[in-house]
Amino acid sequence: MLNTKTAHELLDLIKAGKASRDKILSDLKSRIDKVEPKVKAYAHLPKETDSAKQDSLLNGIPIAIKDNICTKGQFATCASRILENFSAPYDATVIKKLKEKGALIFGKTNMDEFAFGSSCETSCYGPTRNPWDLERVPGGSSGGSAAAVAADEAIWALGSDTGGSIRQPAALCAVVGLKPTYGRVSRYGLIAFASSLDQIGPITKDVHDAALLLNVISGHDEKDSTCADIPTVDYTSCFTKDLKGVKIAIPKEYFIKGLDKEVEDSVKQAKAVLEKLGATFKEVSLPHTKYAVSVYYIIATAEASSNLARFDGVQYGFRDKSSGSDESGQLISMYKQTRGKGFGLEAKRRIILGTYVLSSGYYDAYYLRALKVRTLIKNDFDKVFKDFDCVLTPTSPTAAFKVGERLENPLSMYLSDIYTISANLAGIPAISIPCGFTKNKLPIGLQLLSAPFKEENLFRSAYAFEQNTPWHKMKPDLNI
Amino acid sequence: MKFETVIGLEVHVHLKTKTKAFCGCSTEFGSEPNTQTCPVCLGLPGSLPVLNAKALEYAVKVALALDCKPQEFIKFDRKNYFYPDLPKNYQISQYDMPVGLDGFVSIDIDNVEKKIRVKRVHLEEDAGKLIHKQEGSASLVDYNRCGIALLEIVSEPDINSPSEAFEYLKNLKLIIQYLGVSDCDMEKGSLRCDANISLRPKGKKQLGTKIELKNMNSFKGVRDALEYEVKRQEDVLSQGGSITQETRLWDEDKQLTFSMRSKEEAHDYRYFPDPDLVPFTLSREFIAGIRKELPEFPKDRIPRYIREFGLTQKEADIIVQDKDMCVFFEGCAAVYTQPRKIYNWLTGVVLAYMNDRKKNITQLDLKPQALAKLIQYVEEGRLSNLAAKDVLFYALDEKKDIDSVIKEKGATQVSGSKDLEKFVEAALKDNPKSVKDFLAGKENAIMFLVGQVMKLSKGKANPKVVKEIIIGRLSEDTTYGIK
Amino acid sequence: MNISKDTVKYVANLARLGLNDEELEKFSLQLNDILQYIEQLKEVDISKIAPTAHVLDIKNVKRKDEPSASLPVKEALNNSPQKEGSFFKVPKVIE
Structure with a gap:
C-alpha cells in the first residue's frame, strides 16, 4: 500500500513509473476510511476538489496540514468553536511554497484548541487517539498530524510547535518531528498562539522526509518580520553514514525525578548507538532549565491572551446571537457570550492567566521577569553550543498517557512539556525521533537540539541514528 | 477666586x-x-x-x-x-x-x-x-x-x-x-x-x-x-x-x-x-539624512522674508502659512527683483484664482518665471493690471503660456494698437472742453481724458500709456493747437 | 500570591470573557496552583539581565511603501456573522 511509504520513497516510485498519484490518493483514502473512525486524526477531511501542480519537485504528493495553518478556501478553525466555519481567504506562506513545489494539500489535522495542550484532547471536535494505543493520547498539540502520519492516514504533515507541540506528539506516536529555528520558517498564515515562540515544522515518517519538507518550507518571507533573511542549505545533503567528530552534550538537568525509567533507559541506549557511530558525549549543565516551564507559561499565555483577543464574533467565526443586553450593553454582552461559549476551558484558562500577568501592576513581576529569565535560558544554550554540535535529551518525560488522565490537573499537563519548552524559549531548532518502545509497546522519542540555524547538525545525527535502528519502521497495529 | x-x-x-x-x-x-x-x-x-x-x-x-x-x-x-x-x-x-x-x-x-x-x-x-x-x-x-x-x-x-x-x-x-x-x-x-x-x-x-x-x-x-x-x-x-x-x-x-x-x-x-x-x-x-531634508520652518522664514524681501511682519506671517506659496514666491523673487510686487500679485490675483478654482499653487500650471514675466509686462506698461489678470486667468484655465495668450487675445494691443488710438480719438472728440482746458494749461484735465479712454477700453488700457499717447497726440496735431 | 474570584472576574472582564460561577471558582483555584509554581522565578537573580522579547537579533525589518492588492470586498466579508451592504454589522456600540 502506497500510503505506508514516505514522501521520498513515493517520489522515487513515481519517477520509476511504479506509483501514480491516483493510486497514492486512493490508498490513502481507503486507509482513512478504515482507521479514521478510531484515530480521529483529522479536523477536516481532505476535499476531493484539491489539485496539485504536475511534474514538480513534490509531484502531487499529498500533505496533511494542522488546522491552525491557513489554506485558501478551506477551513482553518484551530479546533475551536469560536472559529467555526472560518474559511481562510489566503494561503499561509508555507502553503504557498508547498503548492509552488507541487504538493497536494490534503486535509486539516486535529489539534488541541488553539494549540493549547499536550494531548490533543481540547479540540472542539473531540480527542484524537494514539494509533499505538487508542486508550491513550497522541500528544499535542499537533496530535492529529502525528497520529495521521503514524497511522499511515497521511504521507507526511505540517505541525506547529510553541512549547513542544511537534516534538512531543512525534515522540508519543513514533514519528519524526522537527521544530525549526525561530525565524527559519515563515509564520505568515499560522494562526498565532505565542508569536515569539511559534514555528511551523514537519512531522514525517523518517528523517529524510523531514529534511525534504524543511527544504520546501524554510527561507525568508517578506510578510513575516521575524523570518530571518539567512540562506538555507539543502538539508537532504547533510546526511552521513557515521558521526565522526560530532560532539554531543547531555544536560544533567534533564535526567531527574519525573523522568520515566523506561524512557531514560531507552535514551541511554540511543546514546550508545550514537557513540558507536563516532559521536563523543559529555555531560553539561543547563542550570536554568528548571525555570523553563514557569517562564514559558507566563510568556506564552501573555502573548496568547492578546493574539486571541481578535476572536470576538465581529468579523468571522462564531457569534453568540442569543446574547441580549446585559448591564454593560449589547456589544460587550455579545463579546462576553461569544468568547465565553466559543472558547474551551483550557483556552479560557490561558487567556485569564495571560491577561492577569500583563495587567496593571503585575507586568514587572511576571512578564518582564520571565523575559529576563528567558535570557538566562538562552545564554545557557549559547554557552553549550560553543563546544558542542548537539544536545541530547528525552523528548517527553513519559510515554503516552491515558485520555483524560491529566485534563483536570493543568499543572501536570504543563509539566509534560518540560523537555521541549526550552528550545522555543531559546529559539533553537530541535528534532524528535523514535528511539524505542516501552514494554507496553508505547513509543519513546529522543530529542536533539542544536545552535540556531544549524538544522543540518540535527539531521546528520538523527539520520545516522535512524539508519542504524529499527524504530522508525515500526507500525502500530490497529486491529484491521 | x-x-x-x-x-x-x-x-x-x-x-x-x-x-x-x-x-x-x-x-x-x-x-x-x-x-x-x-x-x-x-x-x-x-x-x-x-x-x-x-x-x-x-x-x-x-x-x-x-x-x-x-x-x-x-x-x-x-x-x-x-x-x-x-x-x-x-x-x-x-x-x-x-x-x-x-x-x-x-x-x-x-x-x-x-x-x-x-x-x-x-x-x-x-x-x-x-x-x-x-x-x-x-x-x-x-x-x-x-x-x-x-x-x-x-x-x-x-x-x-x-x-x-x-x-x-x-x-x-x-x-x-x-x-x-x-x-x-x-x-x-x-x-x-x-x-x-x-x-x-x-x-x-x-x-x-x-x-x-x-x-x-x-x-x-x-x-x-x-x-x-x-x-x-x-x-x-x-x-x-x-x-x-x-x-x-x-x-x-x-x-x-x-x-x-x-x-x-x-x-x-x-x-x-x-x-x-x-x-x-x-x-x-539616518537621523542626519532626515535632518538635512527638513525645510526652513515659519519661525525662521518670517524674519528672513522681512530682512531679505522687505515684507512687513504681517505680510510675512501671511505668506508663510503656505509653504508652496513660499517656494513659488522665492522662485519668482529669484528672477524678478521686486519681491513686494510679487507678494501683492501672489496674495491678490493668484490667490483669488486659487480660491475660485479651489486649487493650491502646486496644482496651477504656473511657473514662477511666467508670473515674473507678467508682472514685468505690467510694470513696463505693456499690459494694464486688469488685462494682466485676464491674461493670467485665461492662461491658467487653458493651460497656455502667457506670451501666446497675449498674442492670441491681442492683449498687448491696448498700449499700441489701433483700438487704443481709436479710443483716444473718440475721447478727444467727445470732450473738447477738457482738451481746451488741458491746452490752456490745466494739467488735471488730462486725467479726465485718460479716464474716458480707460472706460472705452473697458479697463484694458494702461493709463500711463494712454496719458503719453494723449500728450503726444495733442502736441503733434495742430488741430488742437499745441505749440 | 493569591488570585481571588474577584480578581478572576476583573481579568475576565478585561479579556471580555464570559465565565460562569463554576468556572470562576475553578480558575481561581487552578491559577493559584500555577502562580504558586511560577513563584520560583523570584529566586533568580535578574538584576543585571536584559529581557529577551525577541530571541533573534533581527532589526529594522521594513517594507517599501508600495501598494499590493486588497481583498475583494466579497472575500473580506465572506466570513462575517452579520453584514449590511459592504459593512460589517455589530450590536450597537453607543446606546
Whole structure:
C-alpha cells in the first residue's frame, strides 16, 4: 500500500513509473476510511476538489496540514468553536511554497484548541487517539498530524510547535518531528498562539522526509518580520553514514525525578548507538532549565491572551446571537457570550492567566521577569553550543498517557512539556525521533537540539541514528 | 477666586503614505466601505504586520521638526482593548520607546515666544470607522481607514488658555504641512485633536481634576469647546462644587460639551512589546539624512522674508502659512527683483484664482518665471493690471503660456494698437472742453481724458500709456493747437 | 500570591470573557496552583539581565511603501456573522 511509504520513497516510485498519484490518493483514502473512525486524526477531511501542480519537485504528493495553518478556501478553525466555519481567504506562506513545489494539500489535522495542550484532547471536535494505543493520547498539540502520519492516514504533515507541540506528539506516536529555528520558517498564515515562540515544522515518517519538507518550507518571507533573511542549505545533503567528530552534550538537568525509567533507559541506549557511530558525549549543565516551564507559561499565555483577543464574533467565526443586553450593553454582552461559549476551558484558562500577568501592576513581576529569565535560558544554550554540535535529551518525560488522565490537573499537563519548552524559549531548532518502545509497546522519542540555524547538525545525527535502528519502521497495529 | 487653566492636547495625524502602516492596502480617502482591506489590516487569523518604511521616515521627520531628541532604539507595543473598530482588539502602538520624546512647539503670545513642550511622538495604526445607525440596534464597521499610519503627538500640560491651544494647533499643523507628511485635514479626519483640561486656583501647584474633551471637528471647535469648558468648570468651582473626572463630547451645533455618560472602566491596556515586529535602530546617518531634508520652518522664514524681501511682519506671517506659496514666491523673487510686487500679485490675483478654482499653487500650471514675466509686462506698461489678470486667468484655465495668450487675445494691443488710438480719438472728440482746458494749461484735465479712454477700453488700457499717447497726440496735431 | 474570584472576574472582564460561577471558582483555584509554581522565578537573580522579547537579533525589518492588492470586498466579508451592504454589522456600540 502506497500510503505506508514516505514522501521520498513515493517520489522515487513515481519517477520509476511504479506509483501514480491516483493510486497514492486512493490508498490513502481507503486507509482513512478504515482507521479514521478510531484515530480521529483529522479536523477536516481532505476535499476531493484539491489539485496539485504536475511534474514538480513534490509531484502531487499529498500533505496533511494542522488546522491552525491557513489554506485558501478551506477551513482553518484551530479546533475551536469560536472559529467555526472560518474559511481562510489566503494561503499561509508555507502553503504557498508547498503548492509552488507541487504538493497536494490534503486535509486539516486535529489539534488541541488553539494549540493549547499536550494531548490533543481540547479540540472542539473531540480527542484524537494514539494509533499505538487508542486508550491513550497522541500528544499535542499537533496530535492529529502525528497520529495521521503514524497511522499511515497521511504521507507526511505540517505541525506547529510553541512549547513542544511537534516534538512531543512525534515522540508519543513514533514519528519524526522537527521544530525549526525561530525565524527559519515563515509564520505568515499560522494562526498565532505565542508569536515569539511559534514555528511551523514537519512531522514525517523518517528523517529524510523531514529534511525534504524543511527544504520546501524554510527561507525568508517578506510578510513575516521575524523570518530571518539567512540562506538555507539543502538539508537532504547533510546526511552521513557515521558521526565522526560530532560532539554531543547531555544536560544533567534533564535526567531527574519525573523522568520515566523506561524512557531514560531507552535514551541511554540511543546514546550508545550514537557513540558507536563516532559521536563523543559529555555531560553539561543547563542550570536554568528548571525555570523553563514557569517562564514559558507566563510568556506564552501573555502573548496568547492578546493574539486571541481578535476572536470576538465581529468579523468571522462564531457569534453568540442569543446574547441580549446585559448591564454593560449589547456589544460587550455579545463579546462576553461569544468568547465565553466559543472558547474551551483550557483556552479560557490561558487567556485569564495571560491577561492577569500583563495587567496593571503585575507586568514587572511576571512578564518582564520571565523575559529576563528567558535570557538566562538562552545564554545557557549559547554557552553549550560553543563546544558542542548537539544536545541530547528525552523528548517527553513519559510515554503516552491515558485520555483524560491529566485534563483536570493543568499543572501536570504543563509539566509534560518540560523537555521541549526550552528550545522555543531559546529559539533553537530541535528534532524528535523514535528511539524505542516501552514494554507496553508505547513509543519513546529522543530529542536533539542544536545552535540556531544549524538544522543540518540535527539531521546528520538523527539520520545516522535512524539508519542504524529499527524504530522508525515500526507500525502500530490497529486491529484491521 | 481666580483660576488658572491647564490644557494638554493629543493630536493624531494621518501620515500621507501610499499604503497603510503595516500592509500594502491603499490609504485613499473616500472609497467604498471595506474595499481597501486585506488579511493584515483586517487582523485575520495568521496575518502578520510589516512596517512601512515611509511611515517610519515621516514619523522621524515630525519628531525632529518638533525638536524631539533623536531616539536610537524604538520598538512597537500592543495596546490591548476591545472595540469593534479595532479588528485585532489590540492596536499596534508605541509605549516606552516611541519615535520622539521631549520636543516643543513655539507659539506667539502677544509677541512673546512661548514654548509648549511636546512629551512624545509615537507611531501607531489607525482604527476603522464606526457608523452608528440612528434607528435600530446596530453599528456598521468600515475598515478602510484601519491600519493607516497615525502619528500621535502629545503635549505637556503647558497650554494655559483656549487661544494658546488654538495657536499651538495652528503652528503644529503648519510644521507638519511644511514637512509634506500629512494633509492635516480635520474634515477628512487626517488630523484629530483631543484635549485634557483642568482648572486650579491661581498660584496652586496641584493640578485640578481633568476632563477629557473629544469630538471637536475644527481648530475653532477645539477653542470653542475649551472656552465652554473653562466657563463651565469655573462656574462649578466658584460655587464650591467639584469636577468629576470624565470624558465629555463637544456638540458643535449646540455649542456645548456633554458627558459621555457611558460607564468608563479604568484603563488597563496591558502594553507589551509586539512579538510580531522587530525593534528598529535609527542610525546617526539616518537621523542626519532626515535632518538635512527638513525645510526652513515659519519661525525662521518670517524674519528672513522681512530682512531679505522687505515684507512687513504681517505680510510675512501671511505668506508663510503656505509653504508652496513660499517656494513659488522665492522662485519668482529669484528672477524678478521686486519681491513686494510679487507678494501683492501672489496674495491678490493668484490667490483669488486659487480660491475660485479651489486649487493650491502646486496644482496651477504656473511657473514662477511666467508670473515674473507678467508682472514685468505690467510694470513696463505693456499690459494694464486688469488685462494682466485676464491674461493670467485665461492662461491658467487653458493651460497656455502667457506670451501666446497675449498674442492670441491681442492683449498687448491696448498700449499700441489701433483700438487704443481709436479710443483716444473718440475721447478727444467727445470732450473738447477738457482738451481746451488741458491746452490752456490745466494739467488735471488730462486725467479726465485718460479716464474716458480707460472706460472705452473697458479697463484694458494702461493709463500711463494712454496719458503719453494723449500728450503726444495733442502736441503733434495742430488741430488742437499745441505749440 | 493569591488570585481571588474577584480578581478572576476583573481579568475576565478585561479579556471580555464570559465565565460562569463554576468556572470562576475553578480558575481561581487552578491559577493559584500555577502562580504558586511560577513563584520560583523570584529566586533568580535578574538584576543585571536584559529581557529577551525577541530571541533573534533581527532589526529594522521594513517594507517599501508600495501598494499590493486588497481583498475583494466579497472575500473580506465572506466570513462575517452579520453584514449590511459592504459593512460589517455589530450590536450597537453607543446606546
